[in-house]
Amino acid sequence: MNNKKILLLSLGILCLGLIGCGQLTDQHTERVSALGDQISNQNGNNSNTNNSDNEEVLATNKITLTIGDPKASLSPQSITTKCLIASQSVNIVADVPSFLTFQACSDIYFNVTQLGKIEADGSIKLKIIYNDLLSKDIESIKVKACMLDANGLIGQKEPQSIIPLEVKVVDEKPYQDLNTNCAELKNWNAPFTQGINKVLTLKLKGDFTHALKQQYKGTILLKLVKEKKPECAVKWTKAEKAWPFANLTFEHSFGFVFKNKVWLVDDIEGFDLAFQYSNDGKVWNSGPQLDNGGDYQEKIRTAELNNKLWLVNIGSTLTDDPTDPEYYFHIRYSCDGLNWSKTFTPTLNVTPQAQFTAFNNKLWVFDKGAALSSTDGIHWTRETSSAPWTDLVNCVVFDNKLWVTDSAGNAWFSLNGINWNQAPKFPAGDLLVYNNKLWIIDQDEKLYYSTDGKTWVLYSASHDWDTPGHLFSIIFDNKLWIIKQPNLGTETWYLCIK
Incomplete structure (x- = not known):
């Protein structure tokens, strides 16, 4: 060779x-x-x-x-x-x-x-x-x-x-x-x-x-x-890129988690609901755009039942006709978050402050002193008109019970949605559920958790932002996310929770 x-x-x-x-x-x-x-x-x-x-x-x-x-x-x-x-x-x-x-x-x-x-x-x-x-x-x-x-x-x-x-x-x-x-x-x-x-x-x-x-x-x-994924420190971190919103000047901008995705909903001047969704909170996709009720101050709520996501929007009818109900209540459902069906609109005449959830195979609406339930979103039963609260800001399901709180931190729980017991006072703020715990981010944006709804433990007391208050909070991907609005524009912060 x-x-x-x-x-x-x-x-x-x-x-x-x-x-x-x-x-x-x-x-x-x-x-x-x-x-x-x-x-x-x-x-x-x-x-x-x-x-x-x-x-x-x-x-x-x-x-x-x-x-x-x-x-x-x-x-x-x-x-x-x-x-x-x-x-x-x-x-x-x-x-x-x-x-x-x-x-x-x-x-x-x-x-x-x-x-x-x-x-x-x-x-x-x-x-x-x-x-x-x-x-x-x-x-x-x-x-x-x-x-x-x-x-x-x-x-x-x-x-x-x-x-x-x-x-x-x-x-x-x-x-x-x-x-x-x-x-x-x-x-x-x-x-x-x-x-x-x-x-x-x-x-x-x-x-x-x-x-x-x-x-x-x-x-x-x-x-x-x-x-x-790395273990997170108990420290607020500012996301590199804020979550996208078309309109954050109104209080009803909303977020929820469904099918392992985080979803954002914008109300376009009360006439359209615009959706965006993400698998990781970083890359976002445009979702559907749905017609709305016309009140740009309306509230949006979601609940998951029978493998469907149910979405309600409640607002003022903006009419001078005394025969019309004071408020409208629109309800839709979706199996994937992209394709939506609208049900017959019931005449419930609940206020925009009403809370909406799913419990014991029923949809529930809680308003001033009232509890209503439905199995199909069309036919509703008024379970009680003597509930012990006058205003509500939170409603969650935890430990096989319904839990509601008002703006002052007063709290009640129920095994059936009809009979209610008062719980020890909660910190006043956003109430969420994650990993067999109740979580609250209060008005000073301190974070607490409880394993029983009685004893609360301070989880995080400090943060690095200057502007108080936030638009909403949501738990996704083992993190608590909050959307803030300092001056013009938005900021997104997250905190790892366990």
């Missing part, structure tokens, strides 16, 4: 399949109960195997490369391609749980005709299939690569002699050093609406400048990593 010597590295095609895919045979994989522990035990305390607290290794593939002649003796004339003539081998070990599949075959070789950095002919084909659409703790899925034990292939007779390697994803990232610090080859950010199904083409490059006449050996570690 004259001076042309070819080094064949049997790396080839690496396939990763998640959830519902086939399994490897016993000769290719070892079942492990604690993947991270096994890696740590096999490789000691090398920093490249350590992951941050919010990262979890889903699967690994270790590729051990052996090149060169183990019988060769060292000589002064070391820098020559002849040192790379001898036999070579590749040993691949996959560590994988039952929902992953690894498979490898040969596809890479180096044409070593000169010293210096030589790019491999061929590639590693890396296929990733990821179908976990339900986990809420995922920030991203990553593919990482690093060398174990040293920053390249190690000389077996002279360990100080190293052949460095580089790796890249074709048509995406440039070459990166393949050393003991893991290189990130690919990153997919959550949420995954359709899963991940991707083939990556990886190229390798070797630096043979310092190659000596001996055998070299090293192990490449490929990792599939789940980055978890």
